[in-house]
Amino acid sequence: xxxxxxxxxxxxxxxxxxxxxxxxxxxxxxxxxxxxxxxxxxxxxxxxxxxxxxxxxxxxxxxxxxxxxxxxxxxxxxxxxxxxxxxxxxxxxxxxxxxxxxxxxxxxxxxxxxxxxxxxxxxxxxxxxxxxxxxxxxxxxxxxxxxxxxxxxxxxxxxxxxxxxxxxxxxxxxxxxxxxxxxxxxxxxxxxxxxxxxxxxxxxxxxxxxxxxxxxxxxxxxxxxxxxxxxxxxxxxxxxxxxxxxxxxxxxxxxxxxxxxxxxxxxxxxxxxxxxxxxxxxxxxxxxxxxxxxxxxxxxxxxxxxxxxxxxxxxxxxxxxxxxxxxxxxxxxxxxxxxxxxxxxxxxxxxxxxxxxxxxxxxxxxxxxxxxxxxxxxxxxxxxxxxxxxxxxxxxxxxxxxxxxxxxxxxxxxxxxxxxxxxxxxxxxxxxxxxxxxxxxxxxxxxxxxxxxxxxxxxxxxxxxxxxxxxxxxxxx
Amino acid sequence: xxxxxxxxxxxxxxxxxxxxxxxxxxxxxxxxxxxxxxxxxxxxxxxxxxxxxxxxxxxxxxxxxxxxxxxxxxxxxxxxxxxxxxxxxxxxxxxxxxxxxxxxxxxxxxxxxxxxxxxxxxxxxxxxxxxxxxxxxxxxxxxxxxxxxxxxxxxxxxxxxxxxxxxxxxxxxxxxxxxxxxxxxxxxxxxxxxxxxxxxxxxxxxxxxxxxxxxxxxxxxxxxxxxxxxxxxxxxxxxxxxxxxxxxxxxxxxxxxxxxxxxxxxxxxxxxxxxxxxxxxxxxxxxxxxxxxxxxxxxxxxxxxxxxxxxxxxxxxxxxxxxxxxxxxxxxxxxxxxxxxxxxxxxxxxxxxxxxxxxxxxxxxxxxxxxxxxxxxxxxxxxxxxxxxxxxxxxxxxxxxxxxxxxxxxxxxxxxxxxxxxxxxxxxxxxxxxxxxxxxxxxxxx
Numbered sequence: 064x065x066x067x068x069x070x071x072x073x074x075x076x077x078x079x080x081x082x083x084x085x086x087x088x089x090x091x092x093x094x095x096x097x098x099x100x101x102x103x104x105x106x107x108x109x110x111x112x113x114x115x116x117x118x119x120x121x122x123x124x125x126x127x128x129x130x131x132x133x134x135x136x137x138x139x140x141x142x143x144x145x146x147x148x149x150x151x152x153x154x155x156x157x158x159x160x161x162x163x164x165x166x167x168x169x170x171x172x173x174x175x176x177x178x179x180x181x182x183x184x185x186x187x188x189x190x191x192x193x194x195x196x197x198x199x200x201x202x203x204x205x206x207x208x209x210x211x212x213x214x215x216x217x218x219x220x221x222x223x224x225x226x227x228x229x230x231x232x233x234x235x236x237x238x239x240x241x242x243x244x245x246x247x248x249x250x251x252x253x254x255x256x257x258x259x260x261x262x263x264x265x266x267x268x269x270x271x272x273x274x275x276x277x278x279x280x281x282x283x284x285x286x287x288x289x290x291x292x293x294x295x296x297x298x299x300x301x302x303x304x305x306x307x308x309x310x311x312x313x314x315x316x317x318x319x320x321x322x323x324x325x326x327x328x329x330x331x332x333x334x335x336x337x338x339x340x341x342x343x344x345x346x347x348x349x350x351x352x353x354x355x356x357x358x359x360x361x362x363x364x365x366x367x368x369x370x371x372x373x374x375x376x377x378x379x380x381x382x383x384x385x386x387x388x389x390x391x392x393x394x395x396x397x398x399x400x401x402x403x404x405x406x407x408x409x410x411x412x413x414x415x416x417x418x419x420x421x422x423x424x425x426x427x428x429x430x431x432x433x434x435x436x437x438x439x440x441x442x443x444x445x446x447x448x449x450x451x452x453x454x455x456x457x458x459x460x461x462x463x464x465x466x467x468x469x470x471x472x473x474x475x476x477x478x479x480x481x482x483x484x485x486x487x488x489x490x491x492x493x494x495x496x497x498x499x500x501x502x503x504x505x506x507x508x509x510x511x512x513x514x515x516x517x518x519x520x521x522x523x524x525x526x527x528x529x530x531x532x533x534x535x536x537x538x539x540x
Numbered sequence: 541x542x543x544x545x546x547x548x549x550x551x552x553x554x555x556x557x558x559x560x561x562x563x564x565x566x567x568x569x570x571x572x573x574x575x576x577x578x579x580x581x582x583x584x585x586x587x588x589x590x591x592x593x594x595x596x597x598x599x600x601x602x603x604x605x606x607x608x609x610x611x612x613x614x615x616x617x618x619x620x621x622x623x624x625x626x627x628x629x630x631x632x633x634x635x636x637x638x639x640x641x642x643x644x645x646x647x648x649x650x651x652x653x654x655x656x657x658x659x660x661x662x663x664x665x666x667x668x669x670x671x672x673x674x675x676x677x678x679x680x681x682x683x684x685x686x687x688x689x690x691x692x693x694x695x696x697x698x699x700x701x702x703x704x705x706x707x708x709x710x711x712x713x714x715x716x717x718x719x720x721x722x723x724x725x726x727x728x729x730x731x732x733x734x735x736x737x738x739x740x741x742x743x744x745x746x747x748x749x750x751x752x753x754x755x756x757x758x759x760x761x762x763x764x765x766x767x768x769x770x771x772x773x774x775x776x777x778x779x780x781x782x783x784x785x786x787x788x789x790x791x792x793x794x795x796x797x798x799x800x801x802x803x804x805x806x807x808x809x810x811x812x813x814x815x816x817x818x819x820x821x822x823x824x825x826x827x828x829x830x831x832x833x834x835x836x837x838x839x840x841x842x843x844x845x846x847x848x849x850x851x852x853x854x855x856x857x858x859x860x861x862x863x864x865x866x867x868x869x870x871x872x873x874x875x876x877x878x879x880x881x882x883x884x885x886x887x888x889x890x891x892x893x894x895x896x897x898x899x900x901x902x903x904x905x906x907x908x909x910x911x912x913x914x915x916x917x918x919x920x921x922x923x924x925x926x927x928x929x930x931x932x933x934x935x936x937x938x939x940x941x942x943x944x945x946x947x948x949x950x951x952x953x954x955x956x957x958x959x960x961x962x963x964x965x966x967x968x969x970x971x972x973x974x975x976x977x978x979x980x981x982x983x984x985x986x
Contacts, residue, residue: 237856237906240856242905244905245904245906247905248911249910252673256676382788382789383789423718424674432792433718433719435796436717436732436796437709437739437799437804438732438734438800439717440800441738441740441741441804442738445741448745452746452747454745510758510762512758513758522747523751526751526754530755530759534762535790535794
């Protein structure tokens with residue numbers, strides 16, 4: 064069973080660990096605030112996040128897009144040349160909205176009041192791994208994102224069913240086109256393999272039977288809504304996971320979630336996401352038990368997880384490779400600088416190997432060490448210069464506007480007068496702010512040598528920040 | 541190996557910093573392993589398998605599961621036309637190889653290579669108990685594991701482990717952002733390059749010359765090996781303890797950082813220097829192959845290159861999508877081989893394509909096909925290649941199918957074994973875990 068971390072072990076470093084993993088980290092002042100709340104208070108601040116108002120407005124095309132049907136009508140009625148022009152315009156509109164949407168979400172992560180909510184939304188995005196490459200409509204991607212945000216801390220079965228009926232998912236895994244004559248197995252397969260059970264806990268037969276149960280779940284492209292089409296549904300008896308019956312889609316997903324393996328699978332994956340490595344078999348069993356006792360609700364599971372001694376073990380702290388999104392959002396937070404404009408954020412995260420709303424395949428991002436290749440590592444070191452020392456910003460969606468200069472950071476916001484006067488003090492402050500830990504002694508010596516013992520000028524302070532970000536140590540959280 | 545200033549290889553780096561001078565540096569665990577391998581190598585008199593004139597393997601992944609049946613088309617088969625009322629390709633459009641099979645019309649590039657004796661087509665390649673999941677099946681192809689066994693390391697990673705210990709990290713190069721699981725190894729080797737121009741530590745905008753030089757210098761120090769304290773005569777065992785825990789994320793990061801450093805100058809200069817001669821299409825696959833051609837032409841000692849082309853998961857509207865992909869594939873490879881011919885390197889390079897699975901014989905209701913099993917593989921280039929059709933086309937008769945899929949006739953691991961033994965000239969058994977029959981698309985004396 065999971066034991067709670069004794070309160071006398073709660074420190075600045077562990078508060079930083081909690082904020083890094085349950086959110087995207089923060090400046091020393093924010094970490095200090097969490098430390099002062101004590102372990103339980105700090106965890107409650109993150110987990111019971113509905114107490115904090117979240118006033119971020121949605122993109123203005125997100126909830127409704129009244130011009131859409133008219134645009135579709137125009138495309139249908141246009142001659143070939145006009146149609147191509149309209150279709151190109153539509154592609155550009157969607158591309159620009161996607162850039163805006165990515166910026167909007169990164170903004171919520173970087174400065175929204177509910178960091179855990181966004182961190183969990185990112186988990187679900189990687190878990191259900193739906194890509195704009197196939198869905199092709201920004202509004203549907205926003206809608207799925209909003210679903211993860213609303214239901215991500217709730218009950219597993221509800222989330223899975225709603226994710227299955229989500230328009231982006233219906234398109235992504237071809238459920239929208241599945242009918243009893245030709246059941247499409249894609250969604251049923253991924254439910255078993257990637258969403259709920261994992262390889263080896265079902266048969267090929269379970270998949271084909273599950274696909275039959277799901278027939279009739281369809282998509283109304285005009286209304287952009289889920290629709291149940293009784294004529295497409297296979298009403299026959301199915302044999303799924305050892306049970307036989309006249310199952311429909313919801314019953315099929317219910318059967319899957321009821322498997323003991325389902326609790327092990329999802330709690331193990333959540334632990335891996337937050338703690339950085341898969342749990343041992345006994346820890347996984349304890350997590351699954353906690354989850355079952357909580358009626359398969361995620362919020363109590365997360366509370367237990369973030370309070371547990373295991374989560375603060377030495378081999379867990381500062382041992383997770385930052386994802387590119389964690390790297391970017393975490394960096395702007397510790398640098399206390401605004402996010403770059405959306406087009407720059409888009410280019411940057413792609414460059415580092417994580418394109419939000421376009422995971423590489425239905426398995427999502429592998430994460431962990433796979434974020435790091437020689438190429439991506441050099442890109443991180445170079446993007447550090449973009450954030451710290453400034454760069455030319457990527458072009459805005461309306462291509463008329465001239466390229467802008469993207470500002471770097473302001474050292475006087477980050478370091479006290481005393482720290483900016485003295486190399487040794489600056490080195491300490493840099494490590495406390497950027498690593499919430501220490502460089503290895505050899506690298507600490509290199510950093511000190513670079514800064515020098517006297518008063519560094521501003522350019523040198525900026526270069527020193529970039530150098531700390533250009534170490535193996537900074538890539539861990 | 542040409543001797544230019546700078547540390548080009550991990551081995552060279554160690555020689556100069558550890559073996560060369562008085563031991564003023566210690567090295568972390570991974571370098572100690574390399575160091576031990578160097579010693580072994582010296583004792584055995586074995587040469588590391590890299591070199592400017594060595595043979596090169598290019599692995600090309602067709603990601604998503606290519607429909608092999610509409611790639612190598614059994615155009616004369618009634619079963620084919622019955623199973624695919626909408627997707628069967630018209631007999632008039634396909635590129636006939638004989639009275640039974642033809643290439644997809646988009647594969648004119650392959651047809652040219654076939655006619656020129658530079659393309660071997662291996663029919664019906666797959667494995668027992670086929671898995672229809674993209675990830676699991678990709679993993680099976682990448683690791684060469686049995687379908688019911690999980691293998692951590694990749695088949696090329698095991699090749700590196702077995703024959704390239706202590707080699708230049710550029711012994712394997714992936715073009716793209718992610719390293720494929722095929723490269724995963726006990727002592728990971730290989731670099732990943734996306735855009736060669738940015739494959740370096742770039743100076744900050746607006747910084748002065750002195751500061752740029754000092755920053756670069758510090759970057760190099762921050763991303764190399766532990767500076768030693770006092771025990772300069774320490775044994776290798778003691779040295780191994782100095783770095784972060786072997787296998788830890790920090791250890792991995794440190795190694796990758798060093799690999800990035802030692803490979804960046806070299807790859808950049810070669811990529812910028814060479815020229816391409818070949819009629820490449822404007823595609824990302826072609827760009828990857830253009831980069832490979834420049835690296836090969838520039839004398840890179842890389843043995844294995846890995847490139848991929850995605851988009852083959854054609855559950856819906858397959859006809860147009862597959863046509864576009866195959867045209868790109870055939871045209872790109874034809875141009876690549878022409879480019880290598882102009883360099884005089886054509887004979888050294890063998891290209892192998894694979895896809896995680898073929899697709900179901902029967903079309904689905906969405907103008908596409910679902911995940912299937914066996915499919916053809918294409919082997920191109922390589923002076924020694926025995927061009928032509930190899931193996932038998934699997935039967936499409938409903939009675940011969942297994943759960944709607946054609947049955948494989950050639951195990952893909954026999955293809956790997958043949959390439960390892962007859963192209964890369966290394967024993968296949970230690971890499972693949974057991975013996976596989978060798979195939980005749982490469983002659984025994986190749």
